[in-house]
Amino acid sequence: MSMRVVQPGMLSLLQDSGRQGQHRLGLSNGGPMDREAFHYCNRLLQNSPASTAIEISVGGLQLETLVDTYICLTGAPMPLSINGQDKPLWEVQRVCAGDSIQVGFARTGCRSYFGVADGFTIEARFGSTATVVRENIGGLQGRSLQAGDQLPCPTTNARKQYYLAARDRPRYQKTLTVRVIPGYQQGHFNRVEQRRFFGSTYTISERCDRMGYRLEGPAITCDIEGVLSEGICFGAIQLPPDGQPIVLLNDRQTIGGYPKIGAALSLDAARMTQLVPGSSVHFAPITHHTARKALELARRFTLCKPLQERR
Amino acid sequence: MVYFGDVMDTQTSARVQAATRAIEHVMGEDLVDLVPSYASVLILYNPLRTDHLSVARRIRDVVSNVSAPAALGHRTVVLPVYYAPEVGADLELLAERVDLPISGVVELHTSAEYRVYAIGFAPGFAYLGEVDERIAAPRLATPRALVPRGSVAIADRQTAVYPSVSPGGWNLIGRCPVPMFDPDVQPSMPVSVGDTVRFEPISRERFVTLGGDLA
Numbered sequence: 001m002s003m004r005v006v007q008p009g010m011l012s013l014l015q016d017s018g019r020q021g022q023h024r025l026g027l028s029n030g031g032p033m034d035r036e037a038f039h040y041c042n043r044l045l046q047n048s049p050a051s052t053a054i055e056i057s058v059g060g061l062q063l064e065t066l067v068d069t070y071i072c073l074t075g076a077p078m079p080l081s082i083n084g085q086d087k088p089l090w091e092v093q094r095v096c097a098g099d100s101i102q103v104g105f106a107r108t109g110c111r112s113y114f115g116v117a118d119g120f121t122i123e124a125r126f127g128s129t130a131t132v133v134r135e136n137i138g139g140l141q142g143r144s145l146q147a148g149d150q151l152p153c154p155t156t157n158a159r160k161q162y163y164l165a166a167r168d169r170p171r172y173q174k175t176l177t178v179r180v181i182p183g184y185q186q187g188h189f190n191r192v193e194q195r196r197f198f199g200s201t202y203t204i205s206e207r208c209d210r211m212g213y214r215l216e217g218p219a220i221t222c223d224i225e226g227v228l229s230e231g232i233c234f235g236a237i238q239l240p241p242d243g244q245p246i247v248l249l250n251d252r253q254t255i256g257g258y259p260k261i262g263a264a265l266s267l268d269a270a271r272m273t274q275l276v277p278g279s280s281v282h283f284a285p286i287t288h289h290t291a292r293k294a295l296e297l298a299r300r301f302t303l304c305k306p307l308q309e310r311r
Numbered sequence: 312m313v314y315f316g317d318v319m320d321t322q323t324s325a326r327v328q329a330a331t332r333a334i335e336h337v338m339g340e341d342l343v344d345l346v347p348s349y350a351s352v353l354i355l356y357n358p359l360r361t362d363h364l365s366v367a368r369r370i371r372d373v374v375s376n377v378s379a380p381a382a383l384g385h386r387t388v389v390l391p392v393y394y395a396p397e398v399g400a401d402l403e404l405l406a407e408r409v410d411l412p413i414s415g416v417v418e419l420h421t422s423a424e425y426r427v428y429a430i431g432f433a434p435g436f437a438y439l440g441e442v443d444e445r446i447a448a449p450r451l452a453t454p455r456a457l458v459p460r461g462s463v464a465i466a467d468r469q470t471a472v473y474p475s476v477s478p479g480g481w482n483l484i485g486r487c488p489v490p491m492f493d494p495d496v497q498p499s500m501p502v503s504v505g506d507t508v509r510f511e512p513i514s515r516e517r518f519v520t521l522g523g524d525l526a
Binding site: 026255 | 312314317318319343344345346347348349350351352353355358359362363429430431432433434435436438475492494499500503504
C-alpha cells in the first residue's frame, strides 16, 4: 500500500509538524516551512494536524499511486494534474491505483504540500518523521525523496472532498513585511543601525534554504563581533560581521554566536519561506504583546476558515 | 533567554545546569524546549498557553534561588582516542606550532578533565572545555568541506569529537571509535551537558578493534 516516486523534482521532503524538545541533543526542528499551507493540507483531508505530508520546493514531483485514496495539494501555485488532467489546488481529489500524479513548477511562491488521507506511514525518529537532510534524520533514511521510493499510505474509500474557497486562500506575493520582536543583543546595535535595519528594503539572496534565509541590503554594524555561543530560536535574525541579515528557520543549528537584532514573528518567517530570491522584505519592530495577539488572531481566524464541500 | 554570565567557566556552567532543571520543573507543560549553553539558557515556550510576563515571573523566581551546587550529580565519561597523523590531519602542524613533540600534545590533551559546556552545531556535537592553553590553536582559515566522523579536534581552548561527517574548521588531532550520536540506541549520546570527559590514548589496533574507521 503505497505511492511510488517517479520523479522527486527539485527538493521533496517528508515532513510532519516538526521535531520538538530535542534541542539538547543538538537536533533542530525540521517540519513544514509554510505551516499555514501544511495545516490546510491536513485539515482539508480531515487528517490529524501532524500527519506526514510531502513538502515540495519549487516543484517537479511525479508520483504513481498504487492505492485508492484521496490527495490534496496546498501552498504555492504549482499546477497539479492527475493522468494529464488539470486539477485545482486547495481541494481534496480522488485517486485510484495506477493513477499518475504530476506537480509542475510554481508560478509564484516556492513551497507546496502534498498530502494523502491519513498521511504517509513513516517511522518517527526522535518523536517526528520530519526530514532534516543536514542531520540525516527523519523521512526515508534522513534524505530527500528519490525516484523509486515507496511511500506507504493506507487505502481510503470514503472521505468528504473539501476545498478552501479561493477568497480564503493565502496569496503569495513578492514583497513582505516581517514583524520583528527585538531581542537580547538589540542594545549592541545603536539607534542609527536600528533605524537603518527597520527602514531599509532587503532582498532575498540566492543563499536561502531550510536552515536560513540570507538577505542582502544595507549592512548593519554591531558593536560586538559575537557572543558566547547560545541557543537560537526560530526566526532569529543574525548579523554576522558582513552586516547582511540571516533569518534562521526550521533546520537551523541549535546554538551559535553571531549577534542577533531580534526574532521574526513565526507567522511572518513562515510566509517569508514562500519568497523566491530577488523578492523584497521590510522589517517592522513589534512588542511581545503585539506578537502574542497576532498569534491568537492567526489561530482564531487564519487557521479556522470554513471548508466547503464538493458534491 | 536567561544569562548567568558571559564567560566560559565551571561555576557559570554549573549554575546553567542547575537552572535548566529548575526551569524545566517550573514551566511544566508550557515548555516547548530548552537550550542550555555556556552561560545562558534559551527557553522556548508555547505562547498560546502562557505569556511572556508569566514566564518571566516564574523564571525570575526559580533563577534567583538557583545556586551553583558543588557536586551536582555529573558523570565522568572516558573516551578512547587514537592520536596519529593518519587520523589527525593537523596533529603534526599543531605540534610544530606549539613547539612540542606529538607525544607532548597527546599528553596535554589526555591529562585534562573537560566539562561538556554545550551541545549543538550538529546532533551530538559536544563543546568541551577547557583545553590546556599550551595546545590551544585557532580555527583553520579555510574550513574543511568534510571532516571524518569521530574526529577529535581543537579550536582555541575548546575540544570536541565530530559525531558525523560534516564540514568543520577545527584542528584534527585524532579519532574516537565511540559513536557520539546514534539515533538507534538510548540514550543516543554518551554525554550530556555538565558531564566530565577524559580522553584516553589507544593504539591503532585497539582503535580498529573498537570499531574505529581509519578511512
